Every structure is written in C-alpha cells, then in structure tokens.
Amino acid sequence: MKEGVSLLKAAQKLDEEALTAIFDQFAPAIYKYTLRLCHDPIVADNIVGDVFAQLLEQFGAGKGPRTNLRSYLYQTAYHLVVDRSRDNQHTAPLEVAVGTYESGNFAPTQSQIEERVMMEALISAMNTELTEDQRHVIILRFLEDFSLKETAEIIGKEVNNIKVIQNRGIAKLRKAMGLQLEEDW
Amino acid sequence: MGFDAQDKEIVRLLTKLREADGKYPSDLLTSRRQSYLKRMGEVSLGIGAGLKIKNALESAKTPSFSSATSTILESALLVAIVAETGTVAYFYRDKLADLFKISKKEANVQEVTPSANAEQVIQGVSPSAALASTLPSVTLSVSPTTSELASTPVPGVVDNHANSTASANSTPSPNGNNGNHYGQTPKPERTKESKIQNNPPPKDNSKPTKAK
Numbered sequence: 001m002k003e004g005v006s007l008l009k010a011a012q013k014l015d016e017e018a019l020t021a022i023f024d025q026f027a028p029a030i031y032k033y034t035l036r037l038c039h040d041p042i043v044a045d046n047i048v049g050d051v052f053a054q055l056l057e058q059f060g061a062g063k064g065p066r067t068n069l070r071s072y073l074y075q076t077a078y079h080l081v082v083d084r085s086r087d088n089q090h091t092a093p094l095e096v097a098v099g100t101y102e103s104g105n106f107a108p109t110q111s112q113i114e115e116r117v118m119m120e121a122l123i124s125a126m127n128t129e130l131t132e133d134q135r136h137v138i139i140l141r142f143l144e145d146f147s148l149k150e151t152a153e154i155i156g157k158e159v160n161n162i163k164v165i166q167n168r169g170i171a172k173l174r175k176a177m178g179l180q181l182e183e184d185w
Numbered sequence: 186m187g188f189d190a191q192d193k194e195i196v197r198l199l200t201k202l203r204e205a206d207g208k209y210p211s212d213l214l215t216s217r218r219q220s221y222l223k224r225m226g227e228v229s230l231g232i233g234a235g236l237k238i239k240n241a242l243e244s245a246k247t248p249s250f251s252s253a254t255s256t257i258l259e260s261a262l263l264v265a266i267v268a269e270t271g272t273v274a275y276f277y278r279d280k281l282a283d284l285f286k287i288s289k290k291e292a293n294v295q296e297v298t299p300s301a302n303a304e305q306v307i308q309g310v311s312p313s314a315a316l317a318s319t320l321p322s323v324t325l326s327v328s329p330t331t332s333e334l335a336s337t338p339v340p341g342v343v344d345n346h347a348n349s350t351a352s353a354n355s356t357p358s359p360n361g362n363n364g365n366h367y368g369q370t371p372k373p374e375r376t377k378e379s380k381i382q383n384n385p386p387p388k389d390n391s392k393p394t395k396a397k
Contacts, residue, residue, distance in 0.1 A: 014229050023221050031209040045213045052221050060228040115201075122198050142199035170192050177195070 008069050012059055019059075023052055026070065029144075030077050036139050037081045047084070051076045068153075074144065075154040078136065085132070118177070125176035134169035137162055 010018035027048055034044040054076055058064035065072035126135060133155070140151045141162075148166075152159045188196055274281065 014225075016225060016229070019225050020222065023218060027214065027217065028209045031214075032207045035207045041210065041213070045209075045217060048209075049217055049220060053224055056221075056224055056228045060231060118198055119202065119205075122195070122202065138199065142196060143203045145203065170188070170195050173195050174191050 005067075008065065008067075011069075012062075012064060014059055019056070022055070022069065026073050027052065030073055033074060033139065033144055034077050034081060036143060037078075037136070038084065043084065047077055047080045050080050068150070071146070071150050071153055074140070074146070078154050082132075121177045122173065125173050129172045129176040130169050133165050134172065137165045138169045138173075141166055 007018050007021060011022055030051055031044050031048050034047045035041060038044055038047070051073055055064060055073065126138065130138065136155055137151060140146045140154060141148070146154065148159050148162050152162045155162065157165075
C-alpha cells in the first residue's frame with residue numbers, strides 16, 4: 001500500500017487503487033469522529049459519504065489537499081457536522097459511540113465499576129456542559145489525537161484560541177464530574 | 186502541555202474514551218464503499234470524457250480544410266443567412282409595415298392645439314418694434330383637423346397647410362415712446378457745472394476757539 005505523500009499524489013491523479021486505499025484507511029475514523037459529534041449512526045454514515053464525495057470532486061477538479069489529507073478529511077467532516085447541527089439539533093446521548101465499552105461477558109471488578117461510573121459521568125458532562133466549540137476541540141485533541149495546530153486548522157481558529165477553549169472545556173468537565181460524582185456517591 | 190492533577194485525570198479518562206470503539210457497522214460500510222467506488226468511476230469517466238472533448242477541440246483548431254473549401258463554405262453560409270432573412274421578412278411583411286408606420290407616426294407627434302384662451306392671450310400680446318427685432322420668430326405647425334383655427338390667423342404663427350405666410354406686425358409704439366430699456370434711456374443733461382470737484386474745500390484743521 002502506498003503511504004503518505006505518494007498516496008496523496010496518486011489520488012490526485014485519480015488512481016483508483018490510491019483512492020480506495022484512502023477510503024479504507026480513513027472512513028472508519030471519520031465515521032467514529034462524526035458519530036461522537038452527531039450521535040446518529042445514519043447521519044454519521046451520510047456524512048462519511050459526503051466527505052469522500054467532496055474529496056473525489058476536489059481531485060476531479062484538480063484541487064484538494066496537498067499535504068495533510070487526514071486534517072483535510074476531518075475538516076470537511078467538521079464543517080458538514082456543523083452545517084447539519086444548525087439545521088436540526090440532535091440530543092441523543094454519546095453512549096452510541098462507546099457501545100463496545102459496555103459490552104463484556106466477564107464480571108466487572110470494583111475498579112472497573114468505578115471507572116465505568118467515571119466514564120459515564122464524563123460522557124454526560126461532555127454532552128450537557130460543554131459548548132459546541134469546546135466539545136469539538138476536546139474530541140479532536142484527546143479522542144482523535146490531533147495537535148493544537150491541526151485542531152486550529154480544522155476548526156478554523158488561532159492556536160491560542162484553541163488553547164483557551166480546551167482549558168475552559170477541561171475545567172468545565174472537571175467541575176461537572178466532581179458534582180456528578182458527589183451526587184452518585 | 187501542563188495540566189494539574191485533576192485535569193490530568195480528566196485527560197486520562199478522555200484518552201481512555203478514545204479506545205472505546207464506535208465501529209462502522211459492516212453493512213453500512215460495505216454499501217458506502219460501493220457507492221464510493223461507483224462515484225470514483227463516474228469521476229474518472231468524467232475526466233476521461235473531458236480530456237476527449239479537449240482533444241477534439243484542439244484538433245478542430247488545426248486547419249484541415251483547404252482555403253478554397255473554406256471560402257465556398259463561408260459564401261454558402263452567407264447565402265443561407267440572406268435567404269433565411271428574406272424569407273422571414275416576407276412572411277412577416279405585414280407586421281414589419283405596421284412597425285414602420287408606428288415609428289413614422291411617433292415622429293410626427295409635435296401637434297399644437299391651442300385653446301380659445303391661448304388664442305386670446307396670443308392676440309393680446311403686442312411686442313414692441315425693438316423687442317420684436319430681438320425675439321426669435323416662432324413657427325408652430327398646426328394640424329389640418331383644426332379647420333377653425335386655420336381660418337383665424339394667429340399673429341406670429343406660420344400656417345404651413347394653407348401655404349400662406351403671415352408675418353407678425355408689431356403694433357406701433359404710442360407717441361414714439363417705447364418705454365425705458367436698459368441702454369436706451371437718454372442721459373439727462375447737466376444743468377450746471379460743478380466747481381466743487383476741481384477745487385475741493387480746504388480742510389478745517391484749526392481748533393475751535395473759545396469765545397471769551
């Protein structure tokens with residue numbers, strides 16, 4: 001399989017093998033990211049289709065990403081999610097994104113139960129306490145493992161602004177989780 | 186990046202959440218992949234078709250006909266255009282004639298139909314001889330439908346239809362006095378010479394003396 005820049009160059013020439021490799025490599029990740037944002041598997045699937053359709057159109061027009069394909073795909077997905085969320089607000093919980101986390105046939109230990117409670121509190125806080133920007137930044141930084149610079153590129157803000165949003169988001173999560181855990185215990 | 190202990194715990198939980206897998210359902214992934222491959226084929230085909238069209242256009246630019254053939258084709262095209270224009274003009278000749286008539290009528294819309302009051306006003310005005318020479322001559326065209334107006338001559342109006350030219354006769358000035366006009370008023374004659382201008386009065390610089 002071609003890697004990195006060579007894959008991108010081949011895709012720009014509409015090489016079918018390269019384009020297929022790009023889909024296979026990035027489609028599951030984009031789906032996961034989109035699902036975390038919009039909480040709806042069908043919508044997430046549609047957004048994945050739109051992201052790759054736009055990529056093909058861009059390559060067909062001789063445009064498209066030149067360097068960072070991953071950032072480009074996430075950026076496209078981010079904009080599509082934002083556009084859709086403006087049209088209709090989804091309030092479904094984030095649990096759909098962590099379905100396998102709950103699955104398990106073995107009996108959980110005490111620490112696992114505690115961890116699970118913490119995770120549920122975290123997911124709840126992410127859904128309810130964070131602003132849209134804060135949620136995007138937290139997901140891109142800690143769940144998708146993008147750097148500050150890449151996150152800034154995807155969201156279209158300055159790096160310093162991203163830092164501020166991230167710190168405020170974490171502070172909000174900490175506060176909300178502290179309150180929730182106090183209530184639970 | 187530096188986080189404090191509590192923030193680190195949050196970050197740890199967030200990274201743990203990363204491992205939690207929201208897998209792409211296999212049926213959705215398969216159908217999405219198929220539609221992507223189909224789309225990819227369309228785009229490739231579109232690019233191929235675009236290239237073919239581009240090549241065809243480029244080849245069309247190169248001269249493949251001789252100059253004689255192109256001249257014949259040009260003249261044939263010209264003849265065809267002329268013939269078509271003539272045919273269209275023949276079929277729509279009535280409409281074209283109407284159109285020309287309308288445009289001609291629009292050009293003749295400078296009709297004056299003065300009312301009875303206007304006639305009186307015009308007859309009442311009698312410009313002086315000096316003024317009449319400076320005023321431009323007014324020529325009004327009167328429509329033939331106003332037969333009444335044609336019989337009564339209006340001063341200063343040239344009746345084209347009756348082929349008679351009536352020159353405007355100004356009324357004679359009464360007693361030769363044409364009134365005061367700028368530049369025409371006679372200068373008043375001086376009755377006595379003024380000596381004051383030649384010998385201005387001496388200045389009285391002497392202080393007033395007190396009467397003892």
